[in-house]
Amino acid sequence: MPSRTLVAFAGACLLAACNFDQAGLDPPPRTLNFPIAVALSEPPGGGEPRHLFVANSNFDIHYNTGSLQSLDLERVHAIIASDCGGGSVDCVVPLSSDVVVSEVGVGSHVSAIDVSPRGDRIYLSVRSNRNLTFVDVDDGELRCDASIRDPGGSQDEDIPRCGDAFRRGQEGEVASERGLVLSDDPVGVTSGRLEDIGASAGAGDFVLMALRGGGVALFLDRDAGPGRQPELVHIATGFPEQLVNIQLQPGAGVAWLASQGSSALG
Structure with a gap:
């Protein structure tokens, strides 16, 4: 039975033109995909947080990476006040370019997120590669030696991926x-x-x-x-x-x- 299952699966892949070497789908920028955890920024001098960090786990592996997004809280609150009746439970804030101020790819199956006591670094536990991923943050801007995976690709936009040095x-x-x-x-x-x-x-x-x-x-x-x-x-x-x-x-x-x-x- 196992061999028949394997043969049937292989035949189906041939008919469907499966490609196990393909790099997968790049996640569209400013997209929520199984968001698993959130954290608020820690201003160095204290005061109210200015950014909300959202970790997308890519749990269904629909794309080839999960992501970390930095949202401008002032803009989010302004949209809620003007478009959502001051805080309706049905309010949906569109993730436009002025809301998501920064975004990086961090690997799939992120399980948790934490902001360092100094507020200058974000830590993420990532199950897909069993590592601690860290991302530096400066006034909402995410930095992790990130680069575009395929600069010459056909996709108009892509999320820059964190460098290997930021996975421990x-x-x-x-x-x-x-x-x-x-x-x-x-x-x-x-x-x-x-x-x-x-x-x-x-x-x-x-x-x-x-x-x-x-x-x-x-x-x-x-x-x-x-x-x-x-x-x-x-x-x-x-x-x-x-x-x-x-x-x-x-x-x-x-x-x-x-x-x-x-x-x-x-």
């Missing part, structure tokens, strides 16, 4: 020395200041990424400036399986885990 997992001296491998799906991400857990002021940030099978990966994001890279330094195990989320308690050095397979918090 097994890379890095410490991870290699300790044999650290992200062998499980990342499902949540949260970040905090190193000084909140005993480091000197200005030491940088740390990132915790929950892994579905019951692990938590620790990344250190220590150096200042846009060129810095988080480094995987430890993976703690033994937590309940089927983890779905992680949330840091600010200033306490404690992170809370939720598991859909357990009736307890970790």
